[in-house]
Amino acid sequence: MLEALERSALAAGRAIMEIYNTGPAVTYKADTSPVTDADYRAERIILDDLATAFPDIPVIAEEAVAAGHAPHIAGKPFFLVDPLDGTKEFVERNSHFTVNIALIENGAPVAGVVHAPALGVIYATSGGVAFKATVEDNRICGSWQPIGCRKCGDRPLALTSRWHNSAETLVYLAEHRITDHEAVGSSLKFCLLAEGYADIYPRFSRTMEWDTAAGDAILRAAGGETLAIDGGPLAYGKRNQPNDSDFANPWFISRGTA
Known part of the structure; x- marks a missing residue:
């Protein structure tokens, strides 16, 4: 599963960066939060990928929910998707925006991918281990490196x-x-x-x-x-x-x- 999520996140990140480099079309939702053509394009890529790879797992995706589309998920594993988290950062041309895909089981996130395309990094987890890798030219470079939290010191x-x-x-x-x-x-x-x-x-x-x-x-x-x-x-x-x-x-x- 994780390989499919990684591929989809990288493909969405590539589409986002194409729009980032040319300039996004920005509109605003009812809550005044911005949404761009990059949000919609990335979400379409991810939804298509997940439907192909995991046709039996429902997907809750930000822009689809905003449009009134939220499938039945009670008692089922499901995906949560934010195709472009940090849209304000994206519009302001800050690099702190991400592609988020997570699998939820029994109310808990058990697998996921976070890709920061402008920073050239991707994080992932499956099977209870967390990893980080570098991304260049929309490909993972080198090997995945395991990561872990540090012990909090006297000056957190x-x-x-x-x-x-x-x-x-x-x-x-x-x-x-x-x-x-x-x-x-x-x-x-x-x-x-x-x-x-x-x-x-x-x-x-x-x-x-x-x-x-x-x-x-x-x-x-x-x-x-x-x-x-x-x-x-x-x-x-x-x-x-x-x-x-x-x-x-x-x-x-x-x-x-x-």
């Missing part, structure tokens, strides 16, 4: 959202005496925790499941965890929520090895 480094930081996040950092923090876009935050670059990512603003699933899968495989504010693992496949829309996440804290 926190990662925060570049565009969606919040007062609650700053309060959390102050209460836990975390003075070192860095703003990073997209699902890269999970991957940087997974490879031992940073220690904690508190997220006290809104995210959707497709934003987090692939990165969360990689982080968990690398020895980390993502906990909702009630203390339980962040769950996936949330529908009919009384206080929020389908697939919306609660606030959470991701962290490497304690």
